[in-house]
Amino acid sequence: MNKLVLVDGNSIAYRAFFALPLLNNDKGVYTNAVYGFTTMLLKILEDEKPTHMLVAFDAGKTTFRHETYGEYKSGRQKTPPELSEQLPLIRELLDAFNISRFEVENYEADDLIGTLAKQASAKGWEVKVYSGDKDLLQLVSDHVTVALTRKGITQVETYDTEAIAERYGITPKQIIDMKGLMGDSSDNIPGVPGIGEKTALKLLKEYGTVENVLENIDSISGKKMKERLEENRDQALMSKALATIYTEAPITLDADEYVFGDYDKREVVKLFKELDFKSLIDKFDEDGTKTEKQELKELEFTKVEEVKDEHLHSPSAVVVEVLEENYHQADILGFALVHEKGRYFIPTEVALQSEVFVAWTKDENQEKWVFDAKRAVVALGWQGIEFDGIRFDLQMASYLLDPSLSSHGIHDISERKGKGNVYDDEAVYGKGAKQKVPDEKELSEHLVRKADAIFVLKDVLEEELRENQQFELFQELEMPLSVVLGRMETTGVKVDVEQLKQMGEDLHERLATLEQKIHELAGVEFNINSPKQLGEILFEKLNLPPIKKTKTGYSTSADVLEKLAGDHEIIDHILHYRQLGKLSSTYIEGLLKVVHEDTHKIHTRFNQALTQTGRLSSTDPNLQNIPIRLEEGRKIRKAFVPSEKDWVILAADYSQIExxxxxxxxxxxxxxxxxxxxxxxxxxxxxxxxxxxxxxxxxxxxxxxxxxxxxxxxxxxxxxxxxxxxxxxxxxxxxxxxxxxxxxxxxxxxxxxxxxxxxxxxxxxxxxxxxxxxxxxxxxxxxxxxxxxxxxxxxxxxxAADIIKKAMVNMARRIEEEGLESRLLLQVHDELIFEVPREELDTMKKLVPDVMEKAVELNVPLKVDVESGDSWYDAK
Structure with a gap:
């Protein structure tokens, strides 16, 4: 049987926006409504498995109803721009899923849904409507059910005719009459003043419709009630008309157009990546589907059994292949070299055991062109080999030319420049749980193709950088920075594991104490982490004013609790309990998981070619996110300590740089x-x-x-x-x-x-x-x-991002020039973290602010605050 799912796009987007805190992705785009809408969409697809689907949107601010009543919906606040800006992204999301979407000038989404529901049920189709608007309950019939969003974003309450009868004691069609009598403040439908839901239902159970109520005013008890109904006859009838969903809108059920079936998972995952929906990517793409390999031109190359001078040349395009998952495990899969004299694949063992190759790698005068210089520096750094002489980075050049592009992989760059002769990595390795390394024949060809693409594309991208006046930015800032970042990642930052564990134990004790205090203030023991139980305690037992309430319970979200702060002592304790719980699970336990078992350090990964603003970000772990507003959060920094005895941590922070x-x-x-x-x-x-x-x-x-x-x-x-x-x-x-x-x-x-x-x-x-x-x-x-x-x-x-990057490059250079042992460890927001031998502390306290404040000359002074101590915490 055909099953049609109809979604009220504006309603679900609106609910998602207000149900979730404002979220940005790394490009600064607001995404909370898109994220909430996406989670709802995935749940609908999983629960309903529709054969046909359509999402309807309102086309504009005015509809045919405004001709009847100019004040229709006039009481509504203007849609926040933070929500409006996300609606095009929601439409883009639907396109990625191949889900039909529709809007018709002069009609509301409700009318489109009502029209299609009527047409589909006439054909005997099963219809399910999703919305947050009770008006749509009037559509319920033997073939049509309506799911109303209730708590949060993915929880719904489904209504069929029996459920409406049980909830309201009336039929679905009488929902319109109920609105005619009681009105609807959200749509500015006036109704009859003084009549609420309870009275409206009582009248309808006796008289059936608004028209019958008005015909029988004389037999209705209560003088005031009679007066109200008499005075507002026309308004009641107009309100009923306004609340009636029009089921003859100019849209026709097209079985072929609205069919829901195949869509390209890769397109969806690509969009999720752009929106920074990491949790959804992992959940959505668990099978790690391989991209299909396209046919490419043959490429001749030689497998090297023993590295000789004839295999090495300057300049050379070099590939040092490391899979994403093994980034800090030193698992190099192989090497490829392409230069004007030949193309070569060098197996890992052959390369690393060759003094000739290692010497060439370290030689600053041997020019190398690479893809992702930082990764190559890190991979060889783990082998104790310095990688010098890097003059060109294909990924970085592509990123600078257009940071808005979603991918800067070798395959994608080659395709964009019309020089494609290389496979996409996913076609060779697969992805996710199914990722695996192919046999040497396939691997060697893939690596050589990648090196060849770098060799072919280098001049093309360099010329574009020069045309854009970006070559200096590329050569003087980003290229040297990639080496600096690579060495920072290899160096890592020492973490006092025992201290972190102790902090975890202390937090558990604090949580237990807080739990006891909360139970005392509540007068009963309950599960603080259960919103249902917490809601009952706060709003029924303690009689606090409920700010958000739905059929399934009370909202106890952070914004609700913050508004109640001061109304009862328990609120501050609950907020504190939640903050400490997050610190314990996300940060203490999260950091312990990423401490390297051999070095006892955290080797975070700096993303240099990711954000559109040029700012660096970090992952595994994300050190930008350690919460410092809370003292307990700041204390986590106590575990970040120097890696050498009698060294100190020095922190230098730009003051109000933006x-x-x-x-x-x-x-x-x-x-x-x-x-x-x-x-x-x-x-x-x-x-x-x-x-x-x-x-x-x-x-x-x-x-x-x-x-x-x-x-x-x-x-x-x-x-x-x-x-x-x-x-x-x-x-x-x-x-x-x-x-x-x-x-x-x-x-x-x-x-x-x-x-x-x-x-x-x-x-x-x-x-x-x-x-x-x-x-x-x-x-x-x-x-x-x-x-x-x-x-x-x-x-x-x-x-601001450029300034701190310039400061990092200049600092690394000055440390080397001055022959200092001090090391740059981390960059977090506008702050640089160093570990410094105590005897170099005075020198560094003068050198660091001097270099950072002179990174770029502005017509206002740059100011840097420098502090030092036995840990990152003490350096603040």
Whole structure:
């Protein structure tokens, strides 16, 4: 039997947005609504297994209902831009799944769903509707059931005719009459004032319809009730009409068009990668399907049994093959060399046991071209071999030319440049659980093809870099940085495992104490981690005001609890309990899992060619994410210690680097003055915005100024600011307006950079890093507004990223020139972490800020705070 699933796209997206905290991916794109929508979609596909499927969207703000009642839906708050910007991504997601989507001018999604449900049930199809809107219950019939989203995003309550009768005591069609009498504040349907759900249901159980109720006003008890119904006759009938889903919309059930079946898993996974949905990728792509191999031109090469001078040449394209999973295990699969004299595959053992090859690898004067210099440096570093003489990195060149591309693999670059003669890695190795190394014949050919592609593409990409004025950025910054990062990864950072374990035990004790305290305050023992039990304790036993409530219980999410803080002593303890629980499971246990068994260090991986702004990120583990707002979180840094006796940790942190870059780029006198006079910039902003003297700035004023200062850099909206300051959107909008009045040149910069982006199609940092913004001229408001916000932010965030990268390269060079033993260990946000012999501490305390503050010259001073101690924690 055919099964049609119809989804109310706007309703599910809206619920997902407000059910989840604002999330960004590494490109700065908001993704919480897309993530929630995706989890719901995957659950629907798993539970329903539809043969046909369609997602309906509202086409615009006005529909035929506005002709009847101009105030229809007028009470609704404007959709936050953070949600609007995600709707195109949701449509992109549906396209990746090959799921039909539809919108029709002048009609709501409900009307499209109602029309198709009617047509499908007439054909005897089974129909399931998903929405968060109770109006759709009127569609329920023998063939149609409706699932209403309830708790969170994936939990639903399914209604058939029996369930509606049990819940309301009426038929599905009478849902319209109920709305006619009681109205609907969310759609601004007036109904009859003073009649709520209970009264409406009572009247309908007796009289059946709105029309019958109005015909029998005289027999209805209660003088006030009669008056209300008499006075609002027309309004009741109009409300019923407004609430009626139109089932004759101009859309026809097309069995072929709405069929749901095959889709390309790789397209979905590719989109998940772009959106940074790591957990969904793992869940979705467990089978590790191999990409089909295409036919390629033959390539002749020689397998080397013993490395001789004739096999080595300068320049050479070199492949040092290491699988992603074995990145820090030193499992090199093999080597390939291609140069003007030949193509060679060298087995791992042959290469590493050859003094000739190792000497060539270390020789700075032997020019090498590679793909992913950092990975090659790390792989050989684990073998105790330095990899020098790297002059070109194909991955890095591709990334700089267009960081928005989802893949910078050799195969993808070759295809884009029309020089494809190399297999995709997945076609050779597979992926996920099914990944495996092929036999030597297949492996050797693959590696040589990769080396050959590097050799062929090098001049092409270098020429493009020169045309873009990016060659200096490539050669002077990113290329040397890849070697610096590779050596940092190989060096690793020492972790005191026993101390971490002790912290874990201490946290467990703290959690037990908190649990006891919470149970005392509740007057009963219960499972704090159970939202259902917690909700009953807070809102029924302790009678706290429920902020969000659904049929399945009370919401006890963090935002709800934060709003209740101060209403009862128990709330702060519960919030603290949750924070400590996350620290214990995610960070203490998570860090213990990635301590290398041989080195007893953590060897995090720095992602150099990932973010569109140029910022570095780290994985395995992500050291950017260790929470430091909570003292217990900061204390985790105590476990990061020097690897040598009588050494110390030194931490150097750029102070407010992005605001300094903004001051430089915008050339705003007031903002520049704050930094030139070394004032507290947030106090200065509060003074300018609130028009008060320094001594009259309150902590609340400074907090608001700080939120705007950092928010402006990210193109904050009134909605975003209202969330962070817990104020109304109107107050937030007024605050932003006052900010721009105080700093007019910041506003001028933002307007001019958007205009520049429109003209060029991209924006650049001070060091010519580019970010392309194809949506800057889009006719779609949501896509265009996101591109505009990105245009404002990228030159600031990207320049800050360039500055700290330049500082890393310069510091590594100076340490070598000065003959110091000190080592650069980590980069976290705007901070560099070193381990330093105690006798070099005074030297480094002068050298580090000097080098970092001179990395790039701005018209405001860069400022670096330097601290040292026996651990990373003590260095703060």
């Amino acid at each position: 605001l300094r870059v903004l001051a430089h780029i915008a050339e705003d006198e007031k903002l520049m003055e704050a930094f030139q006079k070394d004032m507290d910039v947030h106090t200065k902003t509060a003074m300018d915005v609130f028009h008060v003297k320094e001594e009259d700035v309150t902590s609340n004023m400074r907090r608001s100024a700080k939120a705007v200062n950092f928010g402006i850099v990210y193109g904050i909206s009134d909605y975003g600011l209202s969330q962070s300051l817990n104020i109304t959107r109107k107050e937030a909008a007024e605050f932003i307006e006052r900010y721009f009045e105080s700093y007019p040149k910041v506003k001028d910069y933002m307007d001019s950079i958007v205009e520049q982006a429109r003209e060029n199609g991209f924006v650049t940092t001070l060091l010519h890093r580019r970010r392309y913004l194809p949506d800057i001229t889009s006719r779609n408001f949501n896509k265009r507004s996101f591109a505009e916000r990105t245009a404002m932010n990228t030159p600031i965030q990207g320049t």
